[in-house]
Structures are given as C-alpha cells and as structure tokens.
Amino acid sequence: MERHLKWIVPVGTAALGLLFGALIFGGGGSDPHEEVMVAANPLFSGGAGGSLGSTAATGTRHEVHNGESIQAAVTAASAGDVIAVYPGTYHETVYIDKSSITMTGVIREGKYPTLDGEKKLNDAFLYSGDNITIENFKIINYKGNGVMGQAGNNFVIRNNLIHDAGVYGIFPEFGKNGLVEHNVLSGIEDAAIYIGMSDNVDVRHNKVYDSVAGIEIENSRHALVEGNYAYNNTGGILVFITPGLPIKTTYDVIVRNNFVLNNNHENFGAPGSIVSGIPAGTGMLIMAADDVVIENNIIAGNDNAGLIVTDISSVTNVASDPESEPNPDRVRILENVMFSNGNNPIGELKALMLTQLETKGPDIVDTGAGSDKCVMNGARYRSFGLGSYRVCRADEFSTASIVSMTLSEPAEPFVIAADTQEGYERIVGERAYYGVCTGCHAYGVRLIGPPITEIQAIYEDNPEALADYIADPVKVRENFPEMPPQDYLSEETRLAVAKYILTTTNTDKR
Amino acid sequence: MLRWLGVVTKFTALTALVLIAFGTAQAEEFSLSQDCPPSFQKVEGICAFRSLYQLYPSLENQGVGGLKTGLPPIREGFSPQQIDLGRYLFFDPLLSGDGTVACASCHDPDKGFSDGRARSVGISGVPVKRSAPTLWNVGFLKRLFWDARADSLEAQMEGPLYDANEMGTTKEALLAALNNQEIYRELFAEAFGRSVTGDITLEEIYLAIAGFETSLISLNSRYDYYAHGQANALSDEEIEGLNVFRSFVARCAECHTPPLFTNQQIAVIGTPEPEEAPRDIGAEGPTQDPTLKGGFKVPSLRNVALTAPYMHSGRFETLEEVGDFYTKGRGHAVPDGEELYLHWHIWEPQLRPEEIKSVAAFLQTLTDESMKPKTPDAVPSGLSVGGGALD
Incomplete structure (x- = not known):
C-alpha cells in the first residue's frame, strides 16, 4: 500500500504522534488492508483509563490454525493487524518487533491455543513494539518468561492461562501505560506477574497462586493493583525497589480490593534471586517504595505476617546501590481486613517477635525506617513497629476517584514537538541526515560521497527521486564508492531526509 | 578548506624531523576543522548531537529499554575546533611523560578504540591492572573506568595521564610540553577563542579531549x-x-x-x-x-x-x-x-x-564504524602519531 502523509487537522496531539509514528517507521505492509472489526473482549470492562483495549485493530485479520506458525503470521502482519490463533498446541517463541499488533487466542469449547515450550524454549512471547495486545492464550512449560515486553507502551495482556512458564509469567519491562488483567498464573519460580521498571500500569482481577511471588511492582510508578486473588505463593503481593537497576524508584502505588490468602508456599526461587529471600508466609511486602496506599484488602492466613513494611536492607544478598533511596515513605494503610496471619513466623520475624514474648507473627510489622506513614483503625490489627505511624483520616487518602493508573491518551511512540506536518518532517529529516548521512556526506566538500551542494544541483525540487535513489542507489560516479542502500529507513523517512537534503543551506543557525 | 574527514596536513616525515629539531612548527599547517563531526549539527558554533534515536522516548528518560527507545543524554556543547584539537591531542604522544604513548595507543580506532590486549601496556612496559575499554559512544556514559570511579571524562583522563605505568606524565610536565609548542599555543587559542599569549590550561586540554571522545558515535549498525x-x-x-x-x-x-x-x-x-x-x-x-x-x-x-x-x-x-x-x-x-x-x-x-x-x-551485528574519525597523518608535536603503536 502506498502510504502518504496526510495532514488531518482535527486530530489531537497524541493521535498525531501515533499517526506519524505508524507512517514514519510503520514497516512494510504492501497489501491493501482488509477492514475488520474486532469484537471487544467481554472480560474487558473498559473501566481503565480509556487509552487501552481498542488498540487500533483496524487491519487485516490473520488466522493461525493448529500446525501453522504463529511467528509467520506476526512476520506477515502490519500495524493494526489482528492475529487470531485457533486452539491447538504451538511450540514457538513468538517475537513481535513491530507496533499495533493484536494477538488474540480463539477459545472454542473451552479449548485454548496453547504455547508449549516443552522446557526447551526460552520465552513464549517477546514484544518490543507499542500497542501490543496478547490475550486468550494458554502458556506452559517455558524456561524464561510467558510474556515479556522490553519497552513497548500501551500494552494489554489479559485473559491468559500461564502455568510453569519459567522465571516470570508476565513481565512487561520499560513500558508505559499498560493493563494486565484477568490472567491466571501458577507454578512460576519467581513472580507470576512482574511489573518491572514501568509506569502507569493496572494489574487487575488476576489469579496468581503456587508461585514464589504472586504480583510484584518493582522500580515502577503509578500502578494500581486491584481485585486480584493471590494465594499459596511464598509472598502474595510485593511492592518494592530492587537496588542496582537503572530506574530507581517505586512510588504512587495503590493496592486495593485484593484477596491475599494463605501465601505459605515453600520458597522455590532460584539461588541468588531477589525473591529467594522472601520468607514463606508473607502476605504483602512493601520495601523501600513510597506513596503506597493499601486499602480494602483481605489479608489472611499468611503464616509469617500479613503485611511487612521495610527498607531496602531487607535484601541481604545483593550489592548495595547508593543511588537507591532505601526507605519506605508515606505508606498509607487504610481500611483492610486481616486475620489469622502469623501463625508460624520464621527467621528474623520469629526472632523479633520472641523479643516481645510472642510466638505468633503479626498482621502488620514495620521494621522502622521511613517517614510520614499512617494507619487507619490500627487497633484492629495485631501489629508491631507501628509506633511512629499516625492515624490516616478517611478523607485524606481516599482513592475512590482513581479508577485506573493508565493514561487517558496513549503514550506516544515519538517525542517530536512539531505544530505542522512540515515541521515534523523537517525534524525527522534533520535527525536522519545528521544521524546517518553525515558519515559520508558533508555540505560543500567531498568526504566519501559527493557534497550536498552537488546533490542539490542534480535533484533540485524532486525529493521523491532522491528518496528513491537513497533506497536503491546505483553507481554513477567514477572514483566514488557505491553508496549502500538505506532502505532500512521507511519510505516516509527517506522522503523526509531527501527534502531536508535539498533544502538545507548549512547555515549556522536554527 | 579543511574538513572533518578530509583533514589534510602538509606534513611530511622530513618536515616532522625538522620541526622536532628546531621546534618551529607552523600553526597554519594544522588547521582545525570548522565543521562538526558526523552525527553532529553545528548550531551557533556548537556541535549538537543528532540521531534517529532522538525520535524515540525512553521511560523516565533513562535511555534504557527496547528497540525503539531513546538514548540517555550525551555530553555535548563543544565547538568543531575544540573537537578537532582534541583529535590531535588524542593521537599525540607528547601527552605522555617520554613522548611514546598517546591516548590512541590503548584506544586505537582500528581496534574498536581499545588495543586488543588483555591488559594494556603503557609507558613502563608493565601490563596495567585492567583492559582498555572502548571509547565508542563514551559520551553517553555517566561513569567511567571499569570500577566506575570517575563521573566525567575529565576526571577519567587524569587517571591514565598521570599513572606511572600508563602515560606517566605530570600536570606540570603536560602543561610545559604543550605550552612550549607554538603550534599548540595557536591551536588552543583558536579552539578556545582567546589570545595566543595566554597559556594553555589543563581545563582546556581536558575539554578538547573530552570533546573528541564524545564525537565517537556508533549507532548505525x-x-x-x-x-x-x-x-x-x-x-x-x-x-x-x-x-x-x-x-x-x-x-x-x-x-x-x-x-x-x-x-x-x-x-x-x-x-x-x-x-x-x-x-x-x-x-x-x-x-x-x-x-x-x-x-x-x-x-x-x-x-x-x-x-x-x-x-x-x-x-x-x-x-x-x-x-x-x-x-x-x-x-x-x-x-x-x-x-x-x-x-x-x-x-x-x-x-x-x-x-x-x-x-x-x-x-x-552491533558493529558500526561508519563514523570513525580520521587518524591524523601527523600530530603537531611532530612525534609519531599514536606513539607509533598504531598499525
């Protein structure tokens, strides 16, 4: 399909970013796209911030049936396409290095499309693109992760069944604006759901069990953990900072309306892993994270403690990081129901309680670091170390108005501020020219290739012809090496750089 | 007009010998580039970094992520003349105690800005403690040295310059060596826009070398x-x-x-x-x-x-x-x-x-030397380019 930049006036900035994003680096779909409508997932209530769940599924629908390759469909897909995978068993690592792809499993008569790594394959899904949806899959027997994102904004991972998929079940990393909901995960040797170094993520209505950690919010900001059921893990829900990572903070996290029950599983984390130090029987752990609200959870039957609030020194097997602020500050423990916790405390907590002549562990324990913490109706809990807590007032930290931490508009794939198409194109052209072309070309003098002034004289006002040459150069000059094709740049980028080359005057001003 | 990758010097081996003998180098034989190196745009006299990666965001602006993730901030703000002067200094063994070792001796552009050795060898001939890290993309790094002990390029270069086993000079000797060369006095005056009568300072030396180092961009693999x-x-x-x-x-x-x-x-x-x-x-x-x-x-x-x-x-x-x-x-x-x-x-x-x-x-597939700077044919001191260690 020929794509032309179209300047559509009444479109918001975010949409523009997406539009141009798809145009500039949209990759190479060449067939006209069949318009399809994708039925909304009935499990997706749409109550999130509004920017997710309808991820531009406007393109071709590709069907993958048992015995066929999911990756082949991904390779053939273009932005906006939907890949519908039918029930069957697939032994693949599916990688998605393009944006706006919806991977949707078709569930028929209770049968899922199953990705089975047979304990030979590393990861089931790897994605790096924006606007990726992965839904309705069963994922088993992988060695690494079930679903792993590296960057990739506006992600939706929902309604998957993930069992024994290796280290993490669902692990979006370096992502902004995402939704992880209605997944069921078990038998994971680290965290079933691990939100790592990400921003603006909702983790809702998932069931996580029989894993070392149920849900982790690590080195991430603006997260809502709501309505999940975490049971029989070593630790249920963990909100913390790991030292030594490049993004160093965790703050603005709401943990609300979750069931955190009987998380007493023996710790089977890999030696040396962060979670290998979590004591079995830990309902919830807040470590070094700031501005965490814990509200309306039912936390019961966790044999070590219901809720542990502590500083980063609790991680004893990791090199220290002076750039990580170690204390949990502004933790707000609002209304919660906690009972039958601490029936069998272990390790340091057991020793600590013995100093209080107690053999049971508490509902809540705070090891003392951090400031400005509060608890509501603290007397209803068996607690230890809350002496510095003040009373949270009901009106003070109400989260009732916060239905989601996701963004109201999608996170943009490009960071260019331009008011017009021409301005946008000029910036792209400038980045491409200096970032790529100047290795061989200078303005008024020959380097490896001819000077820009000569190119301007040849192509004058025909940037399309220059853009074509850039993609597929032919040798025309004696004593000059042949130019390598620059066809990795999208058609639109090539046109933008061609226009830049033909209009630059190399003046020393902007 | 002399350009970045096409710097021409009128130097010959013979004149180099003559210059060493008489110490009368002519500054005009070493013109500093007026143009920024590849991947930099000259904006009001200063080289500003440009890359396709600047189109992409990165979470919390930390420059870590996936395929389409922006870079961390680069150290920039140097003029083309400062960068080009840094290039000469980088290859000039005059910066070492005995005139045999240049920065480029252990950071050889033809060896990935390293030296192919397990542990580097400097002025003393004794292998030093660690290997020479590459300098490609070093302008993006917040901390330098294997043990991360330096937080700026300037702080880093004080290590090898003054280490007895590496370049083995002293601040006093370095300043004297450069200030004793009329050609360097003129080049520094040009690069820093000041009178030729002023003395070359350590700050200027460090800044010029740092400028050259930040120009070593490899992002087109x-x-x-x-x-x-x-x-x-x-x-x-x-x-x-x-x-x-x-x-x-x-x-x-x-x-x-x-x-x-x-x-x-x-x-x-x-x-x-x-x-x-x-x-x-x-x-x-x-x-x-x-x-x-x-x-x-x-x-x-x-x-x-x-x-x-x-x-x-x-x-x-x-x-x-x-x-x-x-x-x-x-x-x-x-x-x-x-x-x-x-x-x-x-x-x-x-x-x-x-x-x-x-x-x-x-x-x-991460190999890209499309923006490798040109090794000068000669350096202002007249000493062997790169200390003679370069192939």
Whole structure:
C-alpha cells in the first residue's frame, strides 16, 4: 500500500504522534488492508483509563490454525493487524518487533491455543513494539518468561492461562501505560506477574497462586493493583525497589480490593534471586517504595505476617546501590481486613517477635525506617513497629476517584514537538541526515560521497527521486564508492531526509 | 578548506624531523576543522548531537529499554575546533611523560578504540591492572573506568595521564610540553577563542579531549537498521541470537540494555582473574563498599566484536568464551571461601552451544564504524602519531 502523509487537522496531539509514528517507521505492509472489526473482549470492562483495549485493530485479520506458525503470521502482519490463533498446541517463541499488533487466542469449547515450550524454549512471547495486545492464550512449560515486553507502551495482556512458564509469567519491562488483567498464573519460580521498571500500569482481577511471588511492582510508578486473588505463593503481593537497576524508584502505588490468602508456599526461587529471600508466609511486602496506599484488602492466613513494611536492607544478598533511596515513605494503610496471619513466623520475624514474648507473627510489622506513614483503625490489627505511624483520616487518602493508573491518551511512540506536518518532517529529516548521512556526506566538500551542494544541483525540487535513489542507489560516479542502500529507513523517512537534503543551506543557525 | 574527514596536513616525515629539531612548527599547517563531526549539527558554533534515536522516548528518560527507545543524554556543547584539537591531542604522544604513548595507543580506532590486549601496556612496559575499554559512544556514559570511579571524562583522563605505568606524565610536565609548542599555543587559542599569549590550561586540554571522545558515535549498525524497522536487516540466526540475548534465560539485555547495550550499573558477576592474580576488588575500591567487591561497570556492547579479549582483565578471548562463562553458572569461577555479592541475573541459564553461537552472531551485528574519525597523518608535536603503536 502506498502510504502518504496526510495532514488531518482535527486530530489531537497524541493521535498525531501515533499517526506519524505508524507512517514514519510503520514497516512494510504492501497489501491493501482488509477492514475488520474486532469484537471487544467481554472480560474487558473498559473501566481503565480509556487509552487501552481498542488498540487500533483496524487491519487485516490473520488466522493461525493448529500446525501453522504463529511467528509467520506476526512476520506477515502490519500495524493494526489482528492475529487470531485457533486452539491447538504451538511450540514457538513468538517475537513481535513491530507496533499495533493484536494477538488474540480463539477459545472454542473451552479449548485454548496453547504455547508449549516443552522446557526447551526460552520465552513464549517477546514484544518490543507499542500497542501490543496478547490475550486468550494458554502458556506452559517455558524456561524464561510467558510474556515479556522490553519497552513497548500501551500494552494489554489479559485473559491468559500461564502455568510453569519459567522465571516470570508476565513481565512487561520499560513500558508505559499498560493493563494486565484477568490472567491466571501458577507454578512460576519467581513472580507470576512482574511489573518491572514501568509506569502507569493496572494489574487487575488476576489469579496468581503456587508461585514464589504472586504480583510484584518493582522500580515502577503509578500502578494500581486491584481485585486480584493471590494465594499459596511464598509472598502474595510485593511492592518494592530492587537496588542496582537503572530506574530507581517505586512510588504512587495503590493496592486495593485484593484477596491475599494463605501465601505459605515453600520458597522455590532460584539461588541468588531477589525473591529467594522472601520468607514463606508473607502476605504483602512493601520495601523501600513510597506513596503506597493499601486499602480494602483481605489479608489472611499468611503464616509469617500479613503485611511487612521495610527498607531496602531487607535484601541481604545483593550489592548495595547508593543511588537507591532505601526507605519506605508515606505508606498509607487504610481500611483492610486481616486475620489469622502469623501463625508460624520464621527467621528474623520469629526472632523479633520472641523479643516481645510472642510466638505468633503479626498482621502488620514495620521494621522502622521511613517517614510520614499512617494507619487507619490500627487497633484492629495485631501489629508491631507501628509506633511512629499516625492515624490516616478517611478523607485524606481516599482513592475512590482513581479508577485506573493508565493514561487517558496513549503514550506516544515519538517525542517530536512539531505544530505542522512540515515541521515534523523537517525534524525527522534533520535527525536522519545528521544521524546517518553525515558519515559520508558533508555540505560543500567531498568526504566519501559527493557534497550536498552537488546533490542539490542534480535533484533540485524532486525529493521523491532522491528518496528513491537513497533506497536503491546505483553507481554513477567514477572514483566514488557505491553508496549502500538505506532502505532500512521507511519510505516516509527517506522522503523526509531527501527534502531536508535539498533544502538545507548549512547555515549556522536554527 | 579543511574538513572533518578530509583533514589534510602538509606534513611530511622530513618536515616532522625538522620541526622536532628546531621546534618551529607552523600553526597554519594544522588547521582545525570548522565543521562538526558526523552525527553532529553545528548550531551557533556548537556541535549538537543528532540521531534517529532522538525520535524515540525512553521511560523516565533513562535511555534504557527496547528497540525503539531513546538514548540517555550525551555530553555535548563543544565547538568543531575544540573537537578537532582534541583529535590531535588524542593521537599525540607528547601527552605522555617520554613522548611514546598517546591516548590512541590503548584506544586505537582500528581496534574498536581499545588495543586488543588483555591488559594494556603503557609507558613502563608493565601490563596495567585492567583492559582498555572502548571509547565508542563514551559520551553517553555517566561513569567511567571499569570500577566506575570517575563521573566525567575529565576526571577519567587524569587517571591514565598521570599513572606511572600508563602515560606517566605530570600536570606540570603536560602543561610545559604543550605550552612550549607554538603550534599548540595557536591551536588552543583558536579552539578556545582567546589570545595566543595566554597559556594553555589543563581545563582546556581536558575539554578538547573530552570533546573528541564524545564525537565517537556508533549507532548505525545492522542491529540499528532492524531496530528502526527493517525486519530483514538481521539473518534468521542473528534474530535467534537477539531472542536468546533478551530472553529471560540468558538475560543479557537485563544489564546490556538497548539502545547502548549497557544499563550503566555496577554488577558483580564473578569472572575468573588471570592465572595467579588476586581478586580485583573493582568498585569496592572507590566506594569502600564490600558488597561491591569484584563489581564492575556494565560495558556497552556496541562494537564489541572489535574489542576482544573480554572482561576487565581480558580473560576471555572470544564472545563464545564469554557465553560459556555465563552458562557455566552462578559462582563457578569464584574460589571456595570467597564471598561475592553476585548479581541476581547470574544464574544457571544452561544455554545450548548453538544458542551461544547465535548470541555471538547477533553481537556481530552491533558493529558500526561508519563514523570513525580520521587518524591524523601527523600530530603537531611532530612525534609519531599514536606513539607509533598504531598499525
């Protein structure tokens, strides 16, 4: 399909970013796209911030049936396409290095499309693109992760069944604006759901069990953990900072309306892993994270403690990081129901309680670091170390108005501020020219290739012809090496750089 | 007019000898470029970095992520003249105590801005403690040296300049050597826009070299083509290698994170020291933190195929050997009884040989020297370019 930049006036900035994003680096779909409508997932209530769940599924629908390759469909897909995978068993690592792809499993008569790594394959899904949806899959027997994102904004991972998929079940990393909901995960040797170094993520209505950690919010900001059921893990829900990572903070996290029950599983984390130090029987752990609200959870039957609030020194097997602020500050423990916790405390907590002549562990324990913490109706809990807590007032930290931490508009794939198409194109052209072309070309003098002034004289006002040459150069000059094709740049980028080359005057001003 | 990659000097070996003999070099024979190096746009006289990666965002502006993730901030703000003066200084052994060692002796552009040695050899002929890190993309790094003890390029260069085993000069000797050369006095005056009667300062020397170092950009590899959207830029084996590299079994990308292929943190991974050598305590030295014993800055893997041997003491000859190290498992090379706080990503990945091979193939795709600066034909001191160590 020929794509032309179209300047559509009444479109918001975010949409523009997406539009141009798809145009500039949209990759190479060449067939006209069949318009399809994708039925909304009935499990997706749409109550999130509004920017997710309808991820531009406007393109071709590709069907993958048992015995066929999911990756082949991904390779053939273009932005906006939907890949519908039918029930069957697939032994693949599916990688998605393009944006706006919806991977949707078709569930028929209770049968899922199953990705089975047979304990030979590393990861089931790897994605790096924006606007990726992965839904309705069963994922088993992988060695690494079930679903792993590296960057990739506006992600939706929902309604998957993930069992024994290796280290993490669902692990979006370096992502902004995402939704992880209605997944069921078990038998994971680290965290079933691990939100790592990400921003603006909702983790809702998932069931996580029989894993070392149920849900982790690590080195991430603006997260809502709501309505999940975490049971029989070593630790249920963990909100913390790991030292030594490049993004160093965790703050603005709401943990609300979750069931955190009987998380007493023996710790089977890999030696040396962060979670290998979590004591079995830990309902919830807040470590070094700031501005965490814990509200309306039912936390019961966790044999070590219901809720542990502590500083980063609790991680004893990791090199220290002076750039990580170690204390949990502004933790707000609002209304919660906690009972039958601490029936069998272990390790340091057991020793600590013995100093209080107690053999049971508490509902809540705070090891003392951090400031400005509060608890509501603290007397209803068996607690230890809350002496510095003040009373949270009901009106003070109400989260009732916060239905989601996701963004109201999608996170943009490009960071260019331009008011017009021409301005946008000029910036792209400038980045491409200096970032790529100047290795061989200078303005008024020959380097490896001819000077820009000569190119301007040849192509004058025909940037399309220059853009074509850039993609597929032919040798025309004696004593000059042949130019390598620059066809990795999208058609639109090539046109933008061609226009830049033909209009630059190399003046020393902007 | 002299241009960045086309700098012409009228120098000949004969005139160089004459100049050494009489010390009467002419400044006009070493004109400083008026143009910024590749990947930089001149804006009001200053070179501003430009890259396609500037189109992309990065979470919390940390410059770590996936394929289409922006870079961390680069050190910039240098003029073309300062950068070009830095280039001459970089290759000039006049900066060493006895005129035999230049920056380029251990950071050879033709060896990935390293030297091909396990441990570098400077003025004394004695191998120094660690290997020479590449300088490609060094302008993006927040911390320098294997043990991360310097937080600026200026602080870094004071290490090798004044180390008795490396360049073996002193601040006084360095200033005297440069100020005694009329040609350098003129070049510094031009680069810093001041009178030629003023003395060259250490600050100016450091700034010029730092400027040159920040111009060493390598972001146009085949991997980058893939990252920008060309699906067939990598072969099937290379993509397989990329997938192993970023998988949570091998976990390479957790620390060697795109787009620079480093997260710029310190990691204790427990590589073996050279035979008979004691444990290099690494970052424990400058930090005095015992949990950082044996910790080193995660190196960028850009152009890694050019910079064998690998690790802080060059213990591994090939990328495959590096892969073997990781797959042999957590702590396997740590002597019994030695306690190290090994990084949690050092585990038991049990990579298959073909997986290691594919990762090595992928790492080859990070090679890009399209913006390699030109080695000058001669340096202002008239001494041997690069101290004679360059091929």
